[in-house]
Amino acid sequence: MNLVTFCGSLRSGSANAATMRAALANLPDGVTVTEIDISEIPFYDGDLEEAGVPASVTALHDAVAAADGVLIFTPEYNASYPARTKNVIDWLSRPPRSWEGRGLTLVVTTPGGRAGAGIRGHFDLVMGHFKVKHFPALGIGAYGDKLEDGEMIDAETIETMKSFIAEFAAHCLAEAPAD
Ligand SMILES: Cc1cc2nc3c(=O)[nH]c(=O)nc-3n(C[C@H](O)[C@H](O)[C@H](O)COP(=O)(O)O)c2cc1C
Incomplete structure (x- = not known):
């Protein structure tokens, strides 16, 4: 079982x-996670796509096609997706739609107590429209209490994430419901 x-x-x-570093250092048994480099992925542009999908986007699709699911770590901006996160989602929704049949979820870490309720709500609303195995997002709030020297050290959060990733992994491997 491999996630990206x-x-x-x-x-x-x-x-x-x-949060991502802590999750990767505390994975449940049987789950491997590979980080993908999205630094070269340009903003979605239909002209670019028509001229030939950029190599960085093809690499993204190849990595997702070879995986069982996509686990996104993201902030919430203005109660929704930051552009960088949404841009990857936009490219994944375009041919070859490598995410079809794969699991998809978010982990959102915020300074406030609402733990990204806005972005998590948008995610749940929108992902029902795609042939992905959408899994409701995990919100981690009040991160000021959970980080030390820039690292996630909160044992309860790390354990919650580990269980969440185990449940997500099982969801990725489960049969997709019929249309
Ligand atoms: C443009 C912008 C909008 C933001 N909107 C929200 C928001 O809606 N909800 C929230 O909890 N935090 C919001 N924040 C605060 C971010 O959660 C905070 O800056 C967080 O540390 C960003 O994630 P990072 O530390 O992974 O970069 C916003 C920050 C910026 C820069």
Whole structure:
């Protein structure tokens, strides 16, 4: 069972990248996660796509096609997706739609207590329209209490994430419901 992952924050001190590092260091048995490089992926542009899908986007599709699911770590911006996260989702929704039949979920880490309720709600609403095995997102709030020296150290959060990833992995491997 292999998942691919990326972080939707560009910030060097990103709390979401810290959450991702902690998740990768504490994976449930039988799950491997490969980080994909999204730094070269351009903003979606129909002209670019028509001229030939950029190599960075083809690499993204190849990585997703070879995986069982996509585990996205992302901040919430203005109660929704940051552009960087949404851009990857937009490219994945385009041919060859490598995400079809794969699992897809988010882990959202925020400074406030709402733990990304806005982006998680958007995600649940929108992903029902695609042939992906959507799995409701995990929200981690109040990160100020959970990080030390830029690393996620909260044992309860790390354990919750581990269980969440195990459940997500099982969901990825389950048969998709018939249309
Ligand atoms: C443009 C912008 C919009 C934001 N909107 C939200 C929001 O809607 N909800 C929230 O919890 N935090 C919001 N924040 C605060 C981010 O959650 C916070 O900056 C967080 O640390 C960003 O994630 P990172 O640490 O992984 O970069 C916003 C930050 C920015 C820059």
